[in-house]
Amino acid sequence: MLLISCPYCGPRDEHEFAYGHEAHIARPTLEQQQTMSDAEWADYLFMRKNPKGVHFERWVHSRGCRQWFNVARHTVTHEIVKVYKMGEPAPKLEQK
Amino acid sequence: MANAYARRSALQHFGLTAAAAKGDVAGADLLIGEAAHRTIVNIRGDGGDAFKAAVRSVTGAELPVTPNTTAAAGDFRILWLGPTEWWVVSANVDSAKLADDLRQAFNGQHAAVIDVSESRTVINVSGPSARDVLARGCSLDLHPRVFGPGQCAQTGLTKANILLDQVSDNPSYDIYILKSFADYLWQWFWLVGRDFKFAIRAH
Ligand SMILES: [Zn+2]
Numbered sequence: 001m002l003l004i005s006c007p008y009c010g011p012r013d014e015h016e017f018a019y020g021h022e023a024h025i026a027r028p029t030l031e032q033q034q035t036m037s038d039a040e041w042a043d044y045l046f047m048r049k050n051p052k053g054v055h056f057e058r059w060v061h062s063r064g065c066r067q068w069f070n071v072a073r074h075t076v077t078h079e080i081v082k083v084y085k086m087g088e089p090a091p092k093l094e095q096k
Numbered sequence: 097m098a099n100a101y102a103r104r105s106a107l108q109h110f111g112l113t114a115a116a117a118k119g120d121v122a123g124a125d126l127l128i129g130e131a132a133h134r135t136i137v138n139i140r141g142d143g144g145d146a147f148k149a150a151v152r153s154v155t156g157a158e159l160p161v162t163p164n165t166t167a168a169a170g171d172f173r174i175l176w177l178g179p180t181e182w183w184v185v186s187a188n189v190d191s192a193k194l195a196d197d198l199r200q201a202f203n204g205q206h207a208a209v210i211d212v213s214e215s216r217t218v219i220n221v222s223g224p225s226a227r228d229v230l231a232r233g234c235s236l237d238l239h240p241r242v243f244g245p246g247q248c249a250q251t252g253l254t255k256a257n258i259l260l261d262q263v264s265d266n267p268s269y270d271i272y273i274l275k276s277f278a279d280y281l282w283q284w285f286w287l288v289g290r291d292f293k294f295a296i297r298a299h
Contacts, residue, residue: 008163008179009249013235016251063257064250065163065178 005083006061007069020058022048023070024090054081056090105132106217106278112296119295126225128285129297130278131218131270135191137184138177139198141207150201154194155184166248166261175248175261183212183259217278219285220299222268225292230260230269232288240265254284 002014028036028044036044049055055075060068072081072091082091107130121127141147148159157169160176167174175183186194191213198209221229227238233254237243248261258281259272273281 010163012251015235063252066181067178 002078002080004059004071004080006064006067007083007085008065008067009061012061012064016061016063017059018062020060020068023056023058052076054093058086103133105130106275107132107219107282109279110282113298115296116298119297120293121295121297124223124293124295126221126223126229126289126292126294127297128222128282128289128294129220129299130282131187131220131299134213134216134218134272135184135186135189135194136211136213136216136272137191137195137198138210138212139182139184139202139207140180141202141205142180146205147202147207150198150205150207151182151184154197154201164247164249166246173261175259177250177259215274216272217275219271219273219278219281220263220268220297221271221285222264222266222297223294224266225294226267226269229285229288229292233284234260236260238262238267240267253281256281 003011004014004017005011006017025044028040052075054072056070056072058068059071060066068086070084070086070088070090072084072093073079074081081093084091112130116129139151143159143161151157151159151174155169155172155174157167157172157174159182160167160174163176163179165176171186171189173185175185177183184194184198191211195209195211202209230238230253234251236249236251243249243262245262245265248259250257250259252258253260253271256273256277261270261272262268263270271281
């Protein structure tokens with residue numbers, strides 16, 4: 001069981017949260033959409049990093065304050081390296 | 097709001113008034129009861145100065161902007177739910193009137209007022225063993241150095257989603273629960289309460 005620190009509510013049990021998959025995937029702008037190939041669409045829609053290491057992902061405090069935020073989590077050790085708010089850039093981390 | 101004559105509390109079928117009359121309230125270390133028909137009005141907005149002023153003009157209370165805190169004044173209590181969301185609750189002010197007053201106070205602002213009184217009931221748990229009972233189904237640390245009066249939290253209690261509001265340091269907790277889950281949660285308290293000296297208190 002993970003102990004996740006909601007940026008608003010502080011540390012809460014994992015079962016209060018829902019997982020929102022990889023963070024920082026920007027939707028193509030309307031302008032980009034005019035000229036995007038199928039391969040580029042497929043990349044946006046389906047291709048994910050799936051790293052063995054630190055993964056930047058979204059979580060929502062669904063049983064609490066219902067806010068979305070970002071988590072940098074190590075996919076092997078489950079260590080939560082950093083929690084940061086929506087809209088903030090991914091933190092630069094030392095490679096583990 | 098439902099007409100008063102048609103209103104049934106979510107736990108009425110347990111015969112709580114009769115059970116309360118039979119219980120040993122003085123000898124109990126755990127008291128549970130239903131505080132039914134509470135007025136609950138959900139308000140949304142940016143929490144800025146104009147929003148705060150509108151809330152103050154209706155309730156007399158200062159909007160709590162620190163996460164998971166509450167404010168109280170007169171008949172009203174305000175509970176923080178999220179950075180842009182609060183509940184204004186009251187035991188005796190009519191919900192339709194409160195919603196109307198808030199709507200008027202927010203006039204011209206980007207805000208929302210929704211009367212959600214009929215969605216939930218309140219189970220009050222108090223007494224020296226209240227913390228021990230909650231610890232059996234809730235992962236929050238309720239130790240007085242961490243959680244006390246003036247704080248609230250939305251969390252899970254034995255798989256049900258609740259809002260927990262500590263109303264005094266007896267301790268006494270108001271647990272807001274969806275009416276459809278109230279029967280389940282009451283039976284859980286009934287089951288767990290057998291390990292304590294518990295009595296039902298009429299509200
Ligand atoms: Zn939260």
